[in-house]
Every structure is written in structure tokens, then in C-alpha cells.
Amino acid sequence: MTTIAVSRLLLALVIVAVQVPNGYAKDINFGWPSGEGWSSQPYKIALEKALFEKEGLKVRMITFRGTNLMLAALMGGDLDYMTILPFTAGAAARGVPVKIVGSVTKSSTVAIIARPGIEGIKSLKGSSVDYTAYAALSRSGLDPNKDVTILMSGGGNVDRIAAVLSGSIDATVVSSPFEYRAEKQGLKTLVSAAELGKLVRIPVTGVAVTQKKIEKDPDEIVRLLRALRASILLLQQQPEYSVGLFEKVMQLDRPSAEKLYGLVREQ
Numbered sequence: 001m002t003t004i005a006v007s008r009l010l011l012a013l014v015i016v017a018v019q020v021p022n023g024y025a026k027d028i029n030f031g032w033p034s035g036e037g038w039s040s041q042p043y044k045i046a047l048e049k050a051l052f053e054k055e056g057l058k059v060r061m062i063t064f065r066g067t068n069l070m071l072a073a074l075m076g077g078d079l080d081y082m083t084i085l086p087f088t089a090g091a092a093a094r095g096v097p098v099k100i101v102g103s104v105t106k107s108s109t110v111a112i113i114a115r116p117g118i119e120g121i122k123s124l125k126g127s128s129v130d131y132t133a134y135a136a137l138s139r140s141g142l143d144p145n146k147d148v149t150i151l152m153s154g155g156g157n158v159d160r161i162a163a164v165l166s167g168s169i170d171a172t173v174v175s176s177p178f179e180y181r182a183e184k185q186g187l188k189t190l191v192s193a194a195e196l197g198k199l200v201r202i203p204v205t206g207v208a209v210t211q212k213k214i215e216k217d218p219d220e221i222v223r224l225l226r227a228l229r230a231s232i233l234l235l236q237q238q239p240e241y242s243v244g245l246f247e248k249v250m251q252l253d254r255p256s257a258e259k260l261y262g263l264v265r266e267q
Helices: 007-013 038-048 067-076 085-093 131-139 157-166 178-184 193-199 211-216 218-237 239-249 254-266
Strands: 026-032 057-063 081-084 098-103 110-114 128-130 149-151 171-175 188-191 205-210
Touching: 026 038, 026 067, 026 218, 038 057, 038 218, 038 239, 038 254, 057 218, 067 081, 067 085, 067 098, 067 205, 081 085, 085 098, 085 205, 098 211, 098 218, 110 131, 110 157, 110 178, 110 193, 128 131, 131 171, 131 193, 157 171, 157 178, 171 178, 178 188, 178 254, 188 193, 193 254, 205 211, 205 218, 211 218, 218 239, 218 254, 239 254
Parallel strands: 026 057, 026 081, 128 149, 128 171
Antiparallel strands: 081 205, 098 205, 110 171, 110 188
């Protein structure tokens, strides 16, 4: 079977007992593009609440600016795991020995934002759009190869918002809840994260490993997934904690944090 996201069903099934040596914590290097979006919060919570440590794992999250660099580090053994799932699936389809073993979301967790004056997806025809919106546009009724000009703005969420504000591009994709920040700066959310999640049913964040890692350290993978599962449950089942976390970490006001929690709860 070709590599596909196993989704959180696998996390729910990882209940088997694995013995962790007393006082032992194995060093783990975990690559991610950033800790900006809400889909990164399960990893942060697992660190803050020592959920990884309870499983005998000392996890270090390492930020990479490029997915190719992250994959190269994974294949070279400098990373044990990485979070980006669609890129991993693409690599596996090309024959790279990598697998997705779990996800922390069921679908896309991004939103499409645009400059003022663009009223909807159809209005983007003839516009300049960041490459990150490619999949979203194709699922929203436009042909990104013909209807828009795809540009590489690069950078993270803040950089992409700045690119729209400066007029370098007309629209882009940002990880939720950055669309709330964009709106406060005068930009418009064309497609919300909730709406886009229904169009793009592709888990984007999770756990990817090499085939070699699966064969060498299956128990370690189980413990890592179990820690993330505990983190996801905490995030979903404790609204006061989660809303407060979003207010603090993502610098959201209370209404925005509560709105984001509703999105997270559906994931």
C-alpha cells in the first residue's frame, strides 16, 4: 500500500504497554517548519507537560526553513522525525523510503487571505497568488496553472501576510489563526480554515519517519505517538486550558481564541 496519512486512528490504537527504563530519556530530534500554527500546539503541550519525558523521550523541536532540507536531515539520520505530511507522501511516491505513522489533524489547517477588493475565490482569476495556495485553489474551482500567476513569496506566516500588504502578491495561505491577524491589518479571509478543511481533506501535520527507523525503533515510535495522543486529548477536552493557551501563545483576544478552539475541537 502506498504511503498515506494514518490519521489519529493510529494514535487512538496505540495503547500497548511499552516499558521505559527508569531514569532514562532518549534524545530525539524532531523537525518542523515552525511552531506558529495551532497544529503545532500538540508538540508544544507534550513538551510543556512533560508527556514525552513520561515516555522516556527527550524531544528537541528543530525549525527548518525548507522542506527539502528537513527531508535530507531525516534521511541522513540527523533527524528522527519530521512533521510535514503532504511533502512526505510526495517523497514516498517518488520512491524515498519514508512513511507517515500518525497525524495530529484530520485535514488542512490553513486559510486563504487576500488584499481588499477581492470578494471571493473566483475573483482571484488573473491575480498573483503565493504557491502555498496551489492545492486550495485547485479544490476551490480555479485552475492554478491557467487562472492565476503563481509566485514564490517564501517565509513564514508573517512574511506571507507582509507580501500581501505590500502588493507583491494578491493572495496567500496562512496557518490558522494567522488569518485573524491578517484581518486586523485590513486583509480579507477568502476561505476560512474550517471551510478549506472540508475542501482539502489532507492531514498536514503529524509524524513521519524513515523505513529504517520503523524497523529499528518501533517501540520508540509507539511511545512518541502515545505522548502526542495524550497532548491532543488534553487540547480537545480542556477548553479553558486550550483557550488560555491560544490567548497566551498566539496572542489572540478571547473571542478569537474561543473561535479557534471550536476549529480545533472539530479536528
